[in-house]
Amino acid sequence: MEPKNQHIKAILAPVRKVSTGDYLLWGALLALLLTGLGMWVWQYLEGLGITGMNRPVYWGVYITNFVFFIGLAHSGTFISAILRIAGQSWRAPLTRAAEAITLFSLPFGAGSIIIDMGRPERLFNLLFFGRYQSPILWDVTAVSLYLLSSVVFFYLSLIPDIAMCRDRLTDAPRWQRRMYEILALGWNHSPEQYHRLEKVLDGMAVFMTMLVVTVHTVVSWLFGMTVQPGWHTALIGPFFLLGAILSGTAAVVIVLALLRKTYKLEKVLHIGLFNSLRKLLITFVLGWLYMMIAEHLTIGYSNMTEEMVVLNDKFSGTYATVFWSMAAFVFGIPLLIFIFKGKNNIGWMVFASVLINIGMWMERYIVIIPTEVSPRMLHVMGQGSYFPALPEIMITIACFAGMALLYAVFTRFFPIVPIWETADELPGHAHPAEPVPATTGD
Numbered sequence: 001m002e003p004k005n006q007h008i009k010a011i012l013a014p015v016r017k018v019s020t021g022d023y024l025l026w027g028a029l030l031a032l033l034l035t036g037l038g039m040w041v042w043q044y045l046e047g048l049g050i051t052g053m054n055r056p057v058y059w060g061v062y063i064t065n066f067v068f069f070i071g072l073a074h075s076g077t078f079i080s081a082i083l084r085i086a087g088q089s090w091r092a093p094l095t096r097a098a099e100a101i102t103l104f105s106l107p108f109g110a111g112s113i114i115i116d117m118g119r120p121e122r123l124f125n126l127l128f129f130g131r132y133q134s135p136i137l138w139d140v141t142a143v144s145l146y147l148l149s150s151v152v153f154f155y156l157s158l159i160p161d162i163a164m165c166r167d168r169l170t171d172a173p174r175w176q177r178r179m180y181e182i183l184a185l186g187w188n189h190s191p192e193q194y195h196r197l198e199k200v201l202d203g204m205a206v207f208m209t210m211l212v213v214t215v216h217t218v219v220s221w222l223f224g225m226t227v228q229p230g231w232h233t234a235l236i237g238p239f240f241l242l243g244a245i246l247s248g249t250a251a252v253v254i255v256l257a258l259l260r261k262t263y264k265l266e267k268v269l270h271i272g273l274f275n276s277l278r279k280l281l282i283t284f285v286l287g288w289l290y291m292m293i294a295e296h297l298t299i300g301y302s303n304m305t306e307e308m309v310v311l312n313d314k315f316s317g318t319y320a321t322v323f324w325s326m327a328a329f330v331f332g333i334p335l336l337i338f339i340f341k342g343k344n345n346i347g348w349m350v351f352a353s354v355l356i357n358i359g360m361w362m363e364r365y366i367v368i369i370p371t372e373v374s375p376r377m378l379h380v381m382g383q384g385s386y387f388p389a390l391p392e393i394m395i396t397i398a399c400f401a402g403m404a405l406l407y408a409v410f411t412r413f414f415p416i417v418p419i420w421e422t423a424d425e426l427p428g429h430a431h432p433a434e435p436v437p438a439t440t441g442d
Contacts, residue, residue, distance in 0.1 A: 036398020
C-alpha cells in the first residue's frame with residue numbers, strides 16, 4: 001500500500017503550478033468568450049432583427065441554451081445531494097467535479113435569458129412589477145434560489161480542502177496563500193468541525209434534492225403552462241427533469257475522464273467510479289426513452305389537428321433529421337455502447353456521454369422550435385421558419401467556452417477531488433477505502 005500522504009499529494013499536484021499549456025488554453029477560451037460578448041453588444045445595438053428569430057418564432061437557440069445549461073447544472077446536485085442521501089459512499093471522489101459543473105453552468109443558463117432579451121434592462125420590470133401568476137417569475141425565483149444554494153453548498157464542502165491548501169502549499173505565491181487563509185475561515189481540521197460540517201451538508205442535501213426537482217419542473221412549466229401544441233402536457237415536468245439528470249450525469253463522465261487524464265489522477269478516479277456512473281446512465285437512458293414514447297404516443301393517439309402538425313414535422317417533416325438523430329444520439333447508440341463496450345472502457349463511455357449531450361441539446365431545440373414554427377393559431381399567425389444566425393451561433397460557442405474557462409481556472413487553484421472525504425487519515429473521512437480495479441481499456 002502507498003504511503004497515506006501520496007493520496008493528498010496526487011490531488012494537490014495540479015494546484016501547485018500553472019503551466020504554459022494552461023495559459024494557452026485559457027487564452028483561447030477567453031478569445032471565444034470575448035468574441036461572443038462582442039456579438040452580444042452588436043445584437044444589443046442593432047436589435048434582435050440580426051438574429052434568426054422572428055414572428056412567430058420568438059424563442060430560438062438562446063432559450064435552447066437556457067434549458068440545456070440548467071439541465072447540466074443538475075449534475076452536481078444529483079451526485080452530491082441525492083447520492084449522499086442514498087448513502088452511496090462511492091460518490092465521494094466525484095462530488096466536487098460534479099458540483100463545479102453546476103456552479104459554472106448556472107450563470108450561463110440564467111445569462112441566456114438576458115441574452116435573449118432585446119432590451120435586457122427591462123429585466124428590472126420583472127423584479128419590481130412581476131406577478132406570481134406568471135410562470136416566468138416562478139422560473140426567476142427557482143433558478144436564483146438554486147444558484148444561491150449551490151454556491152453555499154459548494155463552498156461549505158470546499159472549506160476543509162482550502163485549509164489543506166493553506167497548510168501545504170507553502171511555496172505558492174503570497175496572494176494565493178492569502179486567498180486560502182481568507183477562504184478557509186480559520187478551519188483547523190478538528191473532529192468537531194468535520195462532524196458539524198457533515199450534519200450541515202446532510203441537511204442541505206435534503207433541501208437541494210427538493211430544489212433540483214422544483215427547478216427543472218418550473219423551467220418546463222414555462223412551456224407547459226401555455227396552450228401551444230407539443231408543450232401543453234402534464235408529462236413535460238418529469239420529462240424535462242429526467243433529461244436534465246441524464247445530460248448532467250453524462251457531463252460528469254466527460255469531465256472526470258478529462259481530469260483523470262490531464263492531471264494523472266488514475267489512482268484517485270479509478271475505473272470503478274466510471275462503471276457506477278455507467279449503470280446510472282443506462283437507467284436514465286431507459287427512463288428517458290419511456291418518457292419520450294409516453295409523450296409522443298399520447299399526442300399521436302389524440303389526433304388533434306394542431307398537435308399533429310407539430311408531431312408530423314418532427315417525425316417526417318422539416319425537423320425529422322434532427323429528431324431521429326437526437327433519438328439515436330441519446331438512446332440508440334449510447335445504450336449499445338454502455339451494454340456491449342462501455343464496461344471498464346473509459347474511452348467508449350466518454351464517446352457515449354458526448355453523444356448524449358449533443359442529443360440532449362438537439363432535444364431541447366426540437367421541443368422549442370417546431371411548436372413556434374407551427375403555433376396553435378396557425379391560420380392567424382401563419383407558418384413560420386427559423387435558422388440560427390451568426391450572432392446566435394457565436395454567442396452559443398462563447399457560453400460553452402466561458403463555462404470551460406471557469407472550470408479550467410478553478411481546477412488549477414483548488415483541489416478538484418475532495419481530500420477530506422477521500423483521504424482516510426483525515427478526521428472527516430467517513431467512508432472505507434475502496435480497492436482500485438485494473439484500468440483496462442483506458
